[in-house]
Amino acid sequence: MAIRLEKGQRINLEKGNGAKLTNFCVGCNWGAIVTSGGFLGFGKSTKAVDLDLSCIMFDANGQIIDHIYSPLYRPEFLSRYGMPMGKVDSLDRALHHSGDDLKGDQGGDDGLDNEIITVDLNRVNPNVNQIFFFLNNCGKEDFSQIPYASIRMYEGTPTHVKEVFASYDVAAMPQYKGMTALIMGKLYRRNGEWKFSAIGDAYPDANICETIKRIAANYAK
Ligand SMILES: [Ca+2]
Ligand SMILES: [Ca+2]
Numbered sequence: 001m002a003i004r005l006e007k008g009q010r011i012n013l014e015k016g017n018g019a020k021l022t023n024f025c026v027g028c029n030w031g032a033i034v035t036s037g038g039f040l041g042f043g044k045s046t047k048a049v050d051l052d053l054s055c056i057m058f059d060a061n062g063q064i065i066d067h068i069y070s071p072l073y074r075p076e077f078l079s080r081y082g083m084p085m086g087k088v089d090s091l092d093r094a095l096h097h098s099g100d101d102l103k104g105d106q107g108g109d110d111g112l113d114n115e116i117i118t119v120d121l122n123r124v125n126p127n128v129n130q131i132f133f134f135l136n137n138c139g140k141e142d143f144s145q146i147p148y149a150s151i152r153m154y155e156g157t158p159t160h161v162k163e164v165f166a167s168y169d170v171a172a173m174p175q176y177k178g179m180t181a182l183i184m185g186k187l188y189r190r191n192g193e194w195k196f197s198a199i200g201d202a203y204p205d206a207n208i209c210e211t212i213k214r215i216a217a218n219y220a221k
Pocket of ligand 2: 109
């Protein structure tokens, strides 16, 4: 049975059979906004929703030492905040992003995640102490307007979900009105073991750089 994560919950990365979860995917599934249109459905339209799943890594002192976010962010925008270019691989090659989805599911929920970060905990640089996963919405709408958006951890590949370990619903809830960024949770080391903490805090951040600065200032220390 998959764990339905609650805000603030901390979990061990241990499966039902006692084995450790070390290789898994963190994925986000979401849908485009479909407006029903008028008479006989004429005028029905689909509005693309561009969510971005990213992660940022900190050392034991709370300093940022690596990141994964979309290479499509413009360098001149990032440099205004002192942020480096986006990339899809961590420096240690332990984490990999499937690529920036700009639209969301167009024909209803396809059951697959639109952006996925694969994780191999055995390959993570020993200096990485915390890995935060977060979502930003690049469009004008807020999370409450998106028909569905959920984040989950599962075993398998980006195109094949073998077993869901934990899941977390993000959208279509009144408390997400006006919110454009969500700090989903963090993987962190304790006494040599990885654990996961579900954070679930939403903010009206204007862009990814504001969210990264917020995590560094308020969550990583
Ligand atoms: Ca995206
Ligand atoms: Ca999908």
